[in-house]
Amino acid sequence: MSHRTPIAIHQPGTDGSFDRALRSFLSLPSVAGWETLLRSVHPSRRHQAAREAAIRARAYGTDPTLLFHCLLRSGPTSDLLSLVESGAVEPSVVAAAAQDAPAPIKALWWALAAQAAQARGEPSRAELLLHRALSFDPDHPGVRVVMTRMARLRTVPRLECA
Numbered sequence: 001m002s003h004r005t006p007i008a009i010h011q012p013g014t015d016g017s018f019d020r021a022l023r024s025f026l027s028l029p030s031v032a033g034w035e036t037l038l039r040s041v042h043p044s045r046r047h048q049a050a051r052e053a054a055i056r057a058r059a060y061g062t063d064p065t066l067l068f069h070c071l072l073r074s075g076p077t078s079d080l081l082s083l084v085e086s087g088a089v090e091p092s093v094v095a096a097a098a099q100d101a102p103a104p105i106k107a108l109w110w111a112l113a114a115q116a117a118q119a120r121g122e123p124s125r126a127e128l129l130l131h132r133a134l135s136f137d138p139d140h141p142g143v144r145v146v147m148t149r150m151a152r153l154r155t156v157p158r159l160e161c162a
Contacts, residue, residue: 017041030064034070043061047074048065054079064088072097082103084112086117091129098132111146118150126150 025033034053041049050071057067068089071080083089091113098109106116110133117126130150133143 017048022056024052025061026060029057029066029070031066031069031073031130035049035073049076050077051079058083065090065093068093068097081112082091085119087116087121089116091117091120091122091125095129105142107133107140108142108146109133110136111140111143115146117149117154 002054010022018037018125020033021037025037037053038050040047054067057070058064059123068080068083071077071083080107084094092094094109094113098106098113101109114129114133117123117129130147133140133146136149137143
């Protein structure tokens with residue numbers, strides 16, 4: 001991890017506890033630090049605070065797997081999904097989340113693990129994980145969305161370097 005000076009985020013109307021908690025989290029990232037960070041803001045602002053913190057953590061070079069575990073506490077959010085879609089998180093980490101997920105979203109997590117594998121250039125693994133997703137719920141709308149994205153990426157021609 002690089003040791004850059006974190007950029008403080010000041011949320012209007014706060015006492016600065018978010019800024020302090022963010023600096024603390026970025027200096028020594030952990031799930032416990034993430035929870036402290038989110039507790040430092042009013043519950044109505046937690047979603048936005050998590051988004052801002054995730055953006056800063058990614059820019060700061062925080063380990064994507066750790067950030068995934070932090071964001072996972074909020075459920076599938078756009079920041080969590082973008083980590084997975086980018087392939088920054090190992091598919092086995094996403095698959096572990098699928099195993100622990102509540103039944104209604106278990107298929108979605110397996111599909112997301114497949115998408116992570118595809119993003120990492122592991123088509124056979126992606127296919128196996130997608131098969132697992134479909135075995136849980138072939139009609140899950142989230143699985144269908146992931147399948148559509150994956151199919152679209154497969155049709156994009158890859159440029160080869162000499």
